[in-house]
Each structure stands twice: as C-alpha cells, then as structure tokens.
Amino acid sequence: MSSIKTIHVLDEAELQDGQMKEVAFGEGKILLSRLGDKVHATSAFCTHYGAPLAKGVLTADGRVVCPWHGACFNVCSGDIEDAPAPAALHSFKAHVADGKIYVTADPSDTLKSNFSRQPKLLASGAENAGRGVVIVGGGSGAFQAVESLREHGYAGPITILSKETYTPIDRTKLSKALITDPAKIEWKTAADLKIKYGTNLRLGVEVTGVDLEKKNVTLDNGKDTLSYDKLILAPGSTPRRLPIEGANLENVYTFRGISDSQKVDAAAREGQRVVVIGSSFISMELVVAISKRKLASIDVIGMEEYPFQAVLGEEIGAALKKYHESQGVRFHMKSKVDKIVASEENPNIATGVVVNGETLPADFVIMGVGVGPATQFLKGSGIEVERDGGVKVDQYLRVKSGPDTQNVYAIGDIAIYPQVNGDETRIEHWNVAGNHGRAVGCTIAGKEQPFVKVPVFWSAQGQQLRYCGIGHKVQFIAYYVKNEKIVAVASMQNDPVVSKASELLRLGLMLTPEEVEAGKDLLSVDIATVPSLTKLQS
Structure with a gap:
C-alpha cells in the first residue's frame, strides 16, 4: 500500500518570491523555495554534512548554496551544482491551490536528515562496449567526476586508478580532526561505487606512464597497461620536505x-x-x-x-x-x-x-x-609540465599540449586553468578539485561545461573560517580589492556571508569597494528575484 501523501505545508502568503523556508512534513522536514510564481520542494539538509539549507543562499537562477561549505544544488530538480555535495537532493512535487502550498511525498522519506537520491543513471548502463573513462587519482576530483558522469548520463565504463588503498575520502577531515579510519570519511563504499555507480576501482596501484598516441596508461613500471577513450588526470600533490639536515628523520x-x-x-x-x-x-x-x-x-x-x-x-x-x-x-x-x-x-x-x-x-x-603537483609520471608523455609541476588546460580543463588534447583532462592540484578575468592559476584546494571533476564529467557526458566556478575554502581555526575568491573570539568580514574591484571575501563566524559572496562574484553582482565603505550589507543584495536570472530556471 502506497504511503505517498499530499499535505498542506504552508499558506502561500508566507512564502514570498526569493524566499526559502524549512517546513514540517509528517515527522520530518522539507525545504520550500519560491522563484517567481513557482514553488519548489526538496529535502531540507545538505547531503555533505547536514547543514540546514534554509540558512543558505538562494539565487534567481535556481541555485541554493549551503551556508557551511559551499555545496550547491538546483532547487528545481535537486541536482548537484557544486561540490562538495556527494549526492543530489530529493525533489518533491509541490503545487499551489486556493492560497495554500501542498507537497506530495512519502513522509517517512523526510525523516532522513540527509535524504538524497542516486544519480539518474545507475550502473545498469555501465557495461557498454568501449574502453571508457580512466581516472588517475583517487581524491575529491575523481569521486566528483564519477558522480557527475553518471548524473549527466554517461553510460560507459569508468575506472579509478589510485595509489591509496582506500576509496576517495573527505580529505579535509584529516587535518581538522585527525581521522585515522578511512571508512569513517569515505564518500561512498567500494561496494556502492562498484554496484551503484558502475565504477571499477583499482586501489594501491601507481600510474607510472602515459602514452597519448596509443591511448593507454602504464601501471607499476610496466606490470600492466590500461587503455582509455577519455583520460582524467587527477593525481593530486606530494608533500614537500625542506632541504635541510634531519628532514627525513623517522619522527x-x-x-x-x-x-x-x-x-x-x-x-x-x-x-x-x-x-x-x-x-x-x-x-x-x-x-x-x-x-x-x-x-x-x-x-x-x-x-x-x-x-x-x-x-x-x-x-x-x-x-x-x-x-x-x-x-x-x-x-x-x-x-x-x-x-x-x-x-x-x-x-x-x-x-x-x-x-x-x-x-x-x-x-x-x-x-x-606546501605540496608539489604529482606529475612525475607524465615525463615523456608529450604533455608539457610547467616549472611548478602544473599542467596548462583550456576552459574545459583539456590539456593544452600533446597529440591527443581532445581526450585528456587535467584537474585539481595539477591544473593551471584560465580564470574568468583571463589570468591563469593553479589552486591546491580540495573543493576546486571537486568542482573540476564535476565540470569534466558533464563535458565528457556530452554537454560541454567550461569551468567558471568561484573558489571557496574553509578552515577550522578554533572557529570556522570561510573564504571565497581568488579564547579570543574572532569575528570578521574581510573584502579583498584589486584594480578597484572586490575579488575575494573572507569571514569568520558570519555564515552565510561567503556563500552569498561566491554567488555575487559568479553573477557579476558583487558590491563595489565604495558601497562597502558606505556601510552596505552584502547580505542585503537581492539575487533571488533578479529578472534576468529568473528566466534561466524557468
């Protein structure tokens, strides 16, 4: 017997255009978002660490940004827009009748605080003929590339090659909490990646060479080779040691x-x-x-x-x-x-x-x-490695050098990519790697997506520090100005300032330095009812 119910959750007058509200549904919670005359209903909590999305930021083109770590979802569909979200939101049917908002769903679903849905394409389509996508590396970029490939309909084989002996983990937890058990911070279990995402995991192996003409990679100094149709280079970095006496002592x-x-x-x-x-x-x-x-x-x-x-x-x-x-x-x-x-x-x-x-x-x-890009294995491949160890890529994160640039991508710590302002940069941050993976997954699945994300990071410094852009209780908002424009924002104990700032930077609606000096509040800028953006989500 079906447990699906249609329940009145709110009067229409209580939800204005551009607003979000967390409301009760059965014994659980859902998130209502209004954009123009349309009301959308999704699960209420971020799938990353369970932050209440109602305290985040809503934009007129249908994005809701988590107030904690910048994960972003589309409120119209529940789809992931930005890392570090590991799974999409569940989307519920909502409608307005006689001045009341109704939602149709199974109330028991909303009891799950991180209720999420699987990618639209599951492993049933993963055994198609072809060599598929091979990913070198097992970090944030690798996992998000897999999720994005399946979310956007890629049905071919996917293989992850990782030196690490565990599945992709939330690496940020290592320095923040000294986690010692990878099972506690893995994005998905090995079984989930294999069965639900159709991913072939090869852990504890090292890629030691790449042949772009033959379209294969060499493992463990020639012990094995693996062919590919598309190659994603996401090897991350290697920690540096100072060239001083005693640097290699045991402790x-x-x-x-x-x-x-x-x-x-x-x-x-x-x-x-x-x-x-x-x-x-x-x-x-x-x-x-x-x-x-x-x-x-x-x-x-x-x-x-x-x-x-x-x-x-x-x-x-x-x-x-x-x-x-x-x-x-x-x-x-x-x-x-x-x-x-x-x-x-x-x-x-x-x-x-x-x-x-x-x-x-x-x-x-x-x-x-500091760390250095782990690109030693690219020697002799034809891919040009820069002096800092990075690899130059285009706006779609395809490598710029070598005989097969259309089928090879570099993401994360090794990628030197173009910014919106034309500058090239390489950013060693986990969230950038994740969003690189998402963009490449979308492109390989058939919808080319240039990388235009605003970098976001956070740090545990006794209190939670947030930053976006290129005892004593510390609380602040800092604006960074270059060429008379605000190009970055940092905050501490002021959520969701950085989530809002990242969207303002993305949309080109950031305050001017003069407006900030005059006392204008960044959070007061309306980005949820902008007419030119509203039509994007319709």
Whole structure:
C-alpha cells in the first residue's frame, strides 16, 4: 500500500518570491523555495554534512548554496551544482491551490536528515562496449567526476586508478580532526561505487606512464597497461620536505593521507612536545586538533610575520595568531629553520629543531611547507609540465599540449586553468578539485561545461573560517580589492556571508569597494528575484 501523501505545508502568503523556508512534513522536514510564481520542494539538509539549507543562499537562477561549505544544488530538480555535495537532493512535487502550498511525498522519506537520491543513471548502463573513462587519482576530483558522469548520463565504463588503498575520502577531515579510519570519511563504499555507480576501482596501484598516441596508461613500471577513450588526470600533490639536515628523520612527518594522520595521532600524546614547521592552513588545523590533547608544548615556525598573511592579510593573520597564542601555542615568525637535530642515542629520531640559533625541543616534528603537483609520471608523455609541476588546460580543463588534447583532462592540484578575468592559476584546494571533476564529467557526458566556478575554502581555526575568491573570539568580514574591484571575501563566524559572496562574484553582482565603505550589507543584495536570472530556471 502506497504511503505517498499530499499535505498542506504552508499558506502561500508566507512564502514570498526569493524566499526559502524549512517546513514540517509528517515527522520530518522539507525545504520550500519560491522563484517567481513557482514553488519548489526538496529535502531540507545538505547531503555533505547536514547543514540546514534554509540558512543558505538562494539565487534567481535556481541555485541554493549551503551556508557551511559551499555545496550547491538546483532547487528545481535537486541536482548537484557544486561540490562538495556527494549526492543530489530529493525533489518533491509541490503545487499551489486556493492560497495554500501542498507537497506530495512519502513522509517517512523526510525523516532522513540527509535524504538524497542516486544519480539518474545507475550502473545498469555501465557495461557498454568501449574502453571508457580512466581516472588517475583517487581524491575529491575523481569521486566528483564519477558522480557527475553518471548524473549527466554517461553510460560507459569508468575506472579509478589510485595509489591509496582506500576509496576517495573527505580529505579535509584529516587535518581538522585527525581521522585515522578511512571508512569513517569515505564518500561512498567500494561496494556502492562498484554496484551503484558502475565504477571499477583499482586501489594501491601507481600510474607510472602515459602514452597519448596509443591511448593507454602504464601501471607499476610496466606490470600492466590500461587503455582509455577519455583520460582524467587527477593525481593530486606530494608533500614537500625542506632541504635541510634531519628532514627525513623517522619522527618528522608530512601530512597528506590516512597513514600520515595515523602517525601524528599516535605521536600527539599528553606531555609530548611538537614543533610545527610552516604556518599554512593545514599546519594550523593540525595545531588546533592536537592542542586539545594537553601536549607539553606546541611551537610553530613561520616565514611571514603572521600566519595566513599571504592569503588573508596582516590584520586577520594577527587576530588568528592572537587566538592561537591564547591556547598556549608559541610562534616563531619571520624565521628560517637551520636544521633538525637527531638524538645521540638514536640518530634516526629527531629531538629538536634549530631556528634563529635556538633549539626548540621536540618529541616529533610536523613539516607543513606546501605540496608539489604529482606529475612525475607524465615525463615523456608529450604533455608539457610547467616549472611548478602544473599542467596548462583550456576552459574545459583539456590539456593544452600533446597529440591527443581532445581526450585528456587535467584537474585539481595539477591544473593551471584560465580564470574568468583571463589570468591563469593553479589552486591546491580540495573543493576546486571537486568542482573540476564535476565540470569534466558533464563535458565528457556530452554537454560541454567550461569551468567558471568561484573558489571557496574553509578552515577550522578554533572557529570556522570561510573564504571565497581568488579564547579570543574572532569575528570578521574581510573584502579583498584589486584594480578597484572586490575579488575575494573572507569571514569568520558570519555564515552565510561567503556563500552569498561566491554567488555575487559568479553573477557579476558583487558590491563595489565604495558601497562597502558606505556601510552596505552584502547580505542585503537581492539575487533571488533578479529578472534576468529568473528566466534561466524557468
């Protein structure tokens, strides 16, 4: 017997054009969105980490942006628009009659806080003839490419080749929470990827060569080869180590994957001393994670005057430094590491770091000094690798060099891609990689989609820091100006400012510096009833 019901959920007058409201449906919740004279109903919570979408941002072209991490959905269909959403929203039937809004659905479905639907095309279409899509890498870009390929109707084979021994994970959780079990942060289980997404997973393998003319990749130095129709290069990055004495001692850790998280987690015990080399976002997120463990000392060494100065500026960097100091962190800024000192009893173990002539005692060392694109395997392929290790791509993320540019894509940390303003950039951020994967999936599935997303990232710094664009309770909104235009926005404890700012930047409706100085509130700008955009979602 069907449990589908049609229920009056709200009076029409209570939902104005451009508004969203979370309303009860049975014992659960749904999200109502009104665009013009149309009312749409979807599941109410983001499929990423369950944020209430009603607190997000709605635009006139039908996008709802999560207030926490920038995931975006189409309210008309429930489809994913932007990463890091791992699954689409469920869309319910809504109609207006006699001044009342009705929704038709199974009330039990709405009890699931992250209620989502599978991609439109499931694995039943995945066994078609052909070599299909081969993805080198097992990170955010790889997973989102798979989801996007199936969501947009690609029916061919998909193969993921990953050096890691686990399925794609939410890598951001590693530095923020020191997760040591990949099963707790995997996007989908291996069984789901195989059965529901029709994906062939080959884990623990390394791609060591690419032959663009033969259209195949070499695995593990010639032990195997695999042919492709379309190739997506998403290998990510490799952590760097400083070229100094002691950089490779056993208890000097870089940070990238589960094994790194396991090492730091095991070392960060009560009473231990740690020296963190580098004041990057990853380094400082690890500082936040381990500062709760009653360590004897935490020393941070940075080259700039303040942490995050190059990205966020001096004022915000100073405020965040002050917060971390209130938690017992000691900073050694504008400093250079001379060497890492080994134990006399065990020459393989670090016992201190020498900086500015002073030796900081250490039971373990974390080296967070950046990463380099993992593109060594492209040597001899015909694809030109730039001096920084990146690969230049066009607006569709196709590689620009080599004999088969129409069938090879580079995404994520390795991609040097064109921005809307014409500049080329390479951004080492997980969310950019995810959205690269989504764009490429759409293009390969038959609907070419240029990459025009506004970069968004977030960081756990005692409070939640948000950024979009190219003890002491810190709270701020910062605008970054270039050539008399606002090009980026950062905030802390001001959600959903960055979600709104990313949409304003995308739509070309960002405030001017003069408007901000005059006191105009970014959140007051109407982007949900703009006539020129409303017609896009109809």
